[in-house]
Amino acid sequence: MIQTELNSVLMVDDDETTIFLNKLFLQSLTPELEVNTAENGEEALDFLRVHLEDPMFGNCLLVLDIEMPVMDGWQFLEVYEKEFTDEQKSRVNLMVLSIHSSEEIARKASEFTSVREVLAKPLSDEQFQRVINKYYPGFLEETKA
Numbered sequence: 001m002i003q004t005e006l007n008s009v010l011m012v013d014d015d016e017t018t019i020f021l022n023k024l025f026l027q028s029l030t031p032e033l034e035v036n037t038a039e040n041g042e043e044a045l046d047f048l049r050v051h052l053e054d055p056m057f058g059n060c061l062l063v064l065d066i067e068m069p070v071m072d073g074w075q076f077l078e079v080y081e082k083e084f085t086d087e088q089k090s091r092v093n094l095m096v097l098s099i100h101s102s103e104e105i106a107r108k109a110s111e112f113t114s115v116r117e118v119l120a121k122p123l124s125d126e127q128f129q130r131v132i133n134k135y136y137p138g139f140l141e142e143t144k145a
Contacts, residue, residue, distance in 0.1 A: 006136040007058030008034040012044040012076070013065040013097070018122060022063070025125040029132065029140060040068045041076025048080070052088040059091050061135065063119070066098045066105065073097075077112045093135045095119050 011022050023035050038044035044064070051057040066073035073096060080089075096109045099121040109115045116135065119127060132139055 005059055006033065006061060006132060006139045008036060008060050010036045010038065010044060010047060010060055010062045012038045012041065012063065012068070012073070014039045014068045015065070018065075022123055022128070025123065025128050028125055029129055039070075041071030041073060041079070043070075044076055045071075045079055045083070048084065048088075048092075052084060052091065057091070059136070060093070061131070062092050062094045063097050063123070064094060065121070066096060066100075074108070077114065081112055081114055089114055093131075095131060097121055097123065 009026055011019055013019055013022075019037050023037075026033055026035050036047060038047055041064075044062070051060075064073045064076060077096075080094075092114070093116050094114045096105070096115050096118045097120075098105050098118065106118050109118045117131070119131070129140065
């Protein structure tokens with residue numbers, strides 16, 4: 001879904017280095033953007049349960065790693081698809097992130113209607129910029145103005 005405004009990013013990944021680098025990339029693109037993190041799917045669901053109830057939360061880019069302890073990305077997606085309303089999910093653009101780029105991951109991700117894209121790890125600032133420009137056109141230009 002294309003939205004005009006990006007209010008926050010939720011990065012769900014258990015790798016501290018990946019989180020650190022992704023935050024750096026995002027802050028280099030737009031320093032004002034709120035960047036939240038969760039170490040696993042369970043933490044991400046807890047975050048979304050609180051924030052998606054709040055209409056002021058706005059639009060969110062969710063970058064979800066597949067391989068994590070406690071609750072992996074696939075388990076997260078199963079709960080997310082069932083638990084949240086279409087209206088709540090319409091405010092989230094969900095990207096699956098995996099170090100293993102394969103047709104199997106892309107096929108499995110396509111089974112979940114909420115997944116917009118499958119991205120390969122590690123992400124670069126150019127990849128973030130492409131995703132933001134695709135799903136939130138004009139957002140980066142607005143933040144630089």
